[in-house]
Amino acid sequence: MSDVRNLTVDVAIIGTGTAGMGAYRAAKKHTNSIAVIEGGNYGTTCARVGCMPSKLLIAAAEAAHQAQHTGLFGITVDNVKIDGKAVMQRVKAERDRFVGFVLETIDEFDPNHKVQGYAKFMDAHTLQVDDHTRITAERIVIATGSRPVYPGFFKAAEDRLLTNDDIFELDDLPESVAVFGPGVIGLEIGQALSRLGVKVKVFGVRGSLATLSDPAVKQQAYDIFSDEFYLDTYAEVETIKRVDGGVEIFYKDKADVMQKEVFQYLMAATGRAPNIDKLDIENAGVTVDKNSVPEFDPYTLQTSQPHIFIAGDVNNQLTLLHEAADEGRIAGGNAGRYPNIRAGHRTVPLGIVFTDPQMLTVGEGYAALEARQPDCYAVGKVEFSGQGRSRVMGKNKGILRVYAQQGTGQFLGAEMVGPAAEHIGHLLAWALQQKLTVNEILAMPFYHPVIEEGVRTAFRDVSSQLHLGAELVKGCIDCGPGA
Numbered sequence: 001m002s003d004v005r006n007l008t009v010d011v012a013i014i015g016t017g018t019a020g021m022g023a024y025r026a027a028k029k030h031t032n033s034i035a036v037i038e039g040g041n042y043g044t045t046c047a048r049v050g051c052m053p054s055k056l057l058i059a060a061a062e063a064a065h066q067a068q069h070t071g072l073f074g075i076t077v078d079n080v081k082i083d084g085k086a087v088m089q090r091v092k093a094e095r096d097r098f099v100g101f102v103l104e105t106i107d108e109f110d111p112n113h114k115v116q117g118y119a120k121f122m123d124a125h126t127l128q129v130d131d132h133t134r135i136t137a138e139r140i141v142i143a144t145g146s147r148p149v150y151p152g153f154f155k156a157a158e159d160r161l162l163t164n165d166d167i168f169e170l171d172d173l174p175e176s177v178a179v180f181g182p183g184v185i186g187l188e189i190g191q192a193l194s195r196l197g198v199k200v201k202v203f204g205v206r207g208s209l210a211t212l213s214d215p216a217v218k219q220q221a222y223d224i225f226s227d228e229f230y231l232d233t234y235a236e237v238e239t240i241k242r243v244d245g246g247v248e249i250f251y252k253d254k255a256d257v258m259q260k261e262v263f264q265y266l267m268a269a270t271g272r273a274p275n276i277d278k279l280d281i282e283n284a285g286v287t288v289d290k291n292s293v294p295e296f297d298p299y300t301l302q303t304s305q306p307h308i309f310i311a312g313d314v315n316n317q318l319t320l321l322h323e324a325a326d327e328g329r330i331a332g333g334n335a336g337r338y339p340n341i342r343a344g345h346r347t348v349p350l351g352i353v354f355t356d357p358q359m360l361t362v363g364e365g366y367a368a369l370e371a372r373q374p375d376c377y378a379v380g381k382v383e384f385s386g387q388g389r390s391r392v393m394g395k396n397k398g399i400l401r402v403y404a405q406q407g408t409g410q411f412l413g414a415e416m417v418g419p420a421a422e423h424i425g426h427l428l429a430w431a432l433q434q435k436l437t438v439n440e441i442l443a444m445p446f447y448h449p450v451i452e453e454g455v456r457t458a459f460r461d462v463s464s465q466l467h468l469g470a471e472l473v474k475g476c477i478d479c480g481p482g483a
C-alpha cells in the first residue's frame, strides 16, 4: 500500500450514475474540493442498460405489432418481416448515442475531481478506492445504485442466463426466452420480445404483477397480458438445467400439468438489490434498516451520520430515474452547504410501466390506502372497453380506478392499465400534487373525443360515491358519445 495516493476533500460522492452526477453538480455550487468516484463504466444504468435500451426495444415491438394489427381498420399489410439483427442494431446504436451524451457531461467534470475505482468505508470520514487512493472527506454522498438479483438456482442456466445488463448486448433477437419475474422489467422486455416474434413465457410468484396492488386493475392487466403471451403469476418451477441448445425448464403449467421445455435463454427479472453490501458500510457507523440499507430522511437524504447522505436506487425507496435525479441534487446540495442543510422538494409518487397497454400508479396506491385508512376513501372507475376515443383507436382495453377521501373529496391516488397511461399518469400526478379535490378536477376542461373523458368518468363516479356530485349517468350522451 506504499503507492496509495491520499486525497482530502470537502465532499466525496460514491457513484457517478444519475444520482451521483446530480449530486456533483449541486455540490460544486458550494465547493471546488470534491472527489467523484466511479467503479464501473461511466454512462449511467438508465442510458446503458435500463430506461433507454428497454424503451428502444419496446418502440421496435410497437412498430411490429401495429404493422401486424391493421385488420381492425380494414387495412391489410402483407409480409411484415422482423429483422432481428436490424432491431438490435438500432437499439444499440441509439443507446450508444444516449450514453454518448452522458459521457460528454462526464468529460466536462473537472479531471482533478474524478477518481476511478470501487470505494469502501474505512471509517465515517475515510474511503479506500481500490488499492490506489485513500480519501478523507468531510461529507460523503452514497449514490451507488442497484443491480439485478436472482435466486441461486438460476445459475444452472450457465451462459444462457441473461439480465438487463446483457440482453441489450445481443446481436440478434433470440428464438425463445423464459422470463422470470413479471415485474416492471420482466413485463416490459417480455412483451416487447414476444411482439418481435420471440417465443416468450413469463413466470412469476405470489401473484405479483408489475407495481399494481389494486385487485381489479391487476386482474385486468393479467387478463390482457396473458391473452397475448404465456404468463403465470403463480408459477411452480421444479428444475432449471443447461442442455444442448439452451435451458431446459421443468415446470407445472397453469392446468397443473408438468411441462419440460427448452428455451434459448433464461432472463432473470426478479428484482434489484441496492449496491450497499460491498461498501463496508458498518465502518461508517450509520444506522441501517432490516435490509442493511442506511436509514435516511427523504427530504434531506441525510443518514444517521449527519455528514453522510444517500441518494438514488441505493437507498431502496423510489427506484426511478426522476427520483434518483431529485435525490442526487438534494443530497449533493446538502453535502456542499453542510452543516446548513435544507429539506428538498419531493414530488408525489408516480410510476409508469411501458407495456401495451401501459400501467400507472399515482400517489399511495390501493394497498397502502387500504392499510392506512381502509374506511376513509371511495373508489371511482372507468373501463376503457367502451370508451369513445380508445375504441376509435382500437386501444380500448383496461381500467382506471381513482381513490378519493371521504368528506373532503381530496384526490388520493390511482392505479390503471390502459391507453396512454404515461400521459394520464402525469395529469393525475399533477392534480395530486396540487392537492385538488375530485370536484376541482371535474371543473377543468375535457375535450371531445379524448381518452381523458374516460378519466372524467372515473372522477364523476367517485364524486357520486362520495355524495359530492350527481349520480353517475351511464353512457352520458350530452358528455359526448363514448365519453
Ligand SMILES: Cc1cc2nc3c(=O)[nH]c(=O)nc-3n(C[C@H](O)[C@H](O)[C@H](O)COP(=O)(O)OP(=O)(O)OC[C@H]3O[C@@H](n4cnc5c(N)ncnc54)[C@H](O)[C@@H]3O)c2cc1C
Residues within 6 Å of the ligand: 014, 015, 016, 017, 018, 019, 020, 037, 038, 039, 040, 041, 042, 044, 045, 046, 049, 050, 051, 052, 054, 117, 118, 119, 120, 143, 144, 145, 146, 164, 185, 275, 278, 279, 311, 312, 313, 314, 319, 320, 321, 322, 324
Ligand atoms: C431495465 C431497466 C429499465 C428501467 N426503466 C426505467 C424507466 O423507464 N423509467 C424510470 O424512471 N426508471 C427506470 N429504471 C430505473 C432507473 O434506471 C434507476 O432508478 C436509475 O438509473 C438509478 O440511478 P442511480 O444513480 O441511483 O444508479 P446508477 O445509474 O446505477 O449509478 C450508480 C453508479 O455507482 C457505481 N458504483 C457502484 N458501487 C460503487 C462503488 N463502491 N464505488 C464507486 N462506484 C460505485 C456504479 O458503477 C454506477 O455507475 C430502469 C431500470 C432498469 C434496470
Ligand SMILES: NC(=O)c1ccc[n+]([C@@H]2O[C@H](COP(=O)([O-])OP(=O)(O)OC[C@H]3O[C@@H](n4cnc5c(N)ncnc54)[C@H](O)[C@@H]3O)[C@@H](O)[C@H]2O)c1
Residues within 6 Å of the ligand: 151, 180, 181, 182, 183, 184, 185, 186, 188, 203, 204, 205, 206, 208, 209, 210, 211, 269, 270, 271, 272, 318, 319, 320, 351, 352, 353, 354
Ligand atoms: N418503467 C419504469 O419506470 C421501470 C422499468 C424498469 C425498471 N424500473 C425500476 O427497476 C425496478 C426493478 O425492476 P424489476 O422488474 O427487476 O423488479 P420488480 O420488483 O418490479 O419485479 C420483480 C418481480 O419478480 C418476481 N419474482 C421474485 N422472485 C421470483 C422468482 N424466483 N421467480 C419468478 N418471479 C420472481 C416478483 O414477484 C416481482 O413480480 C423497478 O421496481 C423500478 O423501480 C422502472
